[in-house]
Amino acid sequence: MLNLDFHPTGRHFLQIPGPSPVPDRILRAMSLPTIDHRGPEFGALGLKVLAGVREIFKTRHPVIIYPASGTGAWEAALANTLSPGDHVVMYETGHFATLWSKMATRLGISSEFLAWKGSDEHLPNAPSWRRGVQADLIEERLRKDPEHRIKAVCVVHNETSTGVTSNIAAVRKAIDAARHPALLMVDTISGLASADFRHDEWGVDVTVSGSQKGLMLPPGISFNAISPRALEAMKSAKLPRAFWAWDEIVEMNESGYWPYTPNTNLLYGLSEALDMILGERLDNVFARHERWAAGVRAAVNAWGLPIQCADASVYSPVLTGVITPPGVDADALRRLIYERFDLSLGTGLGKLKGRMFRMGHLGDSNDLTLVAMVAGVEMGLKLAGVKLAGSGVQATMDHFASHAASVALQRAA
Numbered sequence: 001m002l003n004l005d006f007h008p009t010g011r012h013f014l015q016i017p018g019p020s021p022v023p024d025r026i027l028r029a030m031s032l033p034t035i036d037h038r039g040p041e042f043g044a045l046g047l048k049v050l051a052g053v054r055e056i057f058k059t060r061h062p063v064i065i066y067p068a069s070g071t072g073a074w075e076a077a078l079a080n081t082l083s084p085g086d087h088v089v090m091y092e093t094g095h096f097a098t099l100w101s102k103m104a105t106r107l108g109i110s111s112e113f114l115a116w117k118g119s120d121e122h123l124p125n126a127p128s129w130r131r132g133v134q135a136d137l138i139e140e141r142l143r144k145d146p147e148h149r150i151k152a153v154c155v156v157h158n159e160t161s162t163g164v165t166s167n168i169a170a171v172r173k174a175i176d177a178a179r180h181p182a183l184l185m186v187d188t189i190s191g192l193a194s195a196d197f198r199h200d201e202w203g204v205d206v207t208v209s210g211s212q213k214g215l216m217l218p219p220g221i222s223f224n225a226i227s228p229r230a231l232e233a234m235k236s237a238k239l240p241r242a243f244w245a246w247d248e249i250v251e252m253n254e255s256g257y258w259p260y261t262p263n264t265n266l267l268y269g270l271s272e273a274l275d276m277i278l279g280e281r282l283d284n285v286f287a288r289h290e291r292w293a294a295g296v297r298a299a300v301n302a303w304g305l306p307i308q309c310a311d312a313s314v315y316s317p318v319l320t321g322v323i324t325p326p327g328v329d330a331d332a333l334r335r336l337i338y339e340r341f342d343l344s345l346g347t348g349l350g351k352l353k354g355r356m357f358r359m360g361h362l363g364d365s366n367d368l369t370l371v372a373m374v375a376g377v378e379m380g381l382k383l384a385g386v387k388l389a390g391s392g393v394q395a396t397m398d399h400f401a402s403h404a405a406s407v408a409l410q411r412a413a
């Protein structure tokens, strides 16, 4: 039985791809006393965070902040823009794309699931779970819809279950090439503030995201960034919505308030996270994640194990999935690593259960944390009897030592 009174010494290594470790600075900010959410101080906080998140999504348009997990923001995106029986095209990149499609069906939307149908030697039952969205398949499908029955195209930007970051600009191009008016909805729950994302420039109509990944906050708030076209679609959309309805929230947000009680202390945390991320500058944040991801992939390549993402052009900067050799249960390996080294890794989800594990390299981390993660995994693989081609730890150290960070650590003189 789990003994909740037992706390191992040192810090737990929370290396799942979100929730990611929360920096002390953010934890301290959240420990301030809760204030009156209708008082003057709150309005100033509200206006600050609403302006800051627009910079993170790279949009000039409204961003809604919900006191809910990412799943709530998925529902909000669909419920505000669509009507019962509407047809949407979704794309099977992995477990989260599958869940979003199932949700659409539950809400009474007709969801068509596109997938890449090629063959894959390691995962023959899930070939499209090793690749990004193929924009040409979307274009082909939209061209076969001259009556414009398809109301939206929904894709996952950073598929957290696989470690694949799809090219959203290419999806927008495909929709435009087919001259189709479908809305583009994108889930970047695990991509935001780690992987480059441009809501306005890429012509995204609704972007869905959450707090517990690149923003380095605990779970509990989520977002919808909304284009003017999506706001227009809302006016004729007939799916029932009340809590998720954008109109009242957008109106109240103009003065920094919400129509209900917002998540005050998480908003303190968000304010602090915005100071940290925008202070570092987004381009530096993205470069930091790309560099970490390359260092972790160097380890997997040195071990001689397959990376879940089979296309190097869409490797995720947020996490790396590793396929375990036949006969090695990835969950048993994760359990062993957790029990022996106090290191949590992401489990294989849905079709990938037991076949792979996920290493998170996002948010409040650094080179040595990641070297330690790789060391924990390498020790675990050896204990599980996996024959490794070489040392991943050495490969990661070599990568970090030979690729200086684009921004040196700043130390006071």
Ligand code: PLP
Pocket: 018, 069, 070, 071, 072, 096, 156, 158, 159, 160, 161, 187, 188, 189, 190, 210, 219
């Ligand atoms: N979409 C993606 C890509 C995710 O990674 C997650 C959660 O990890 C979700 C959706 C669901 O979000 P939540 O668990 O916060 O409801």
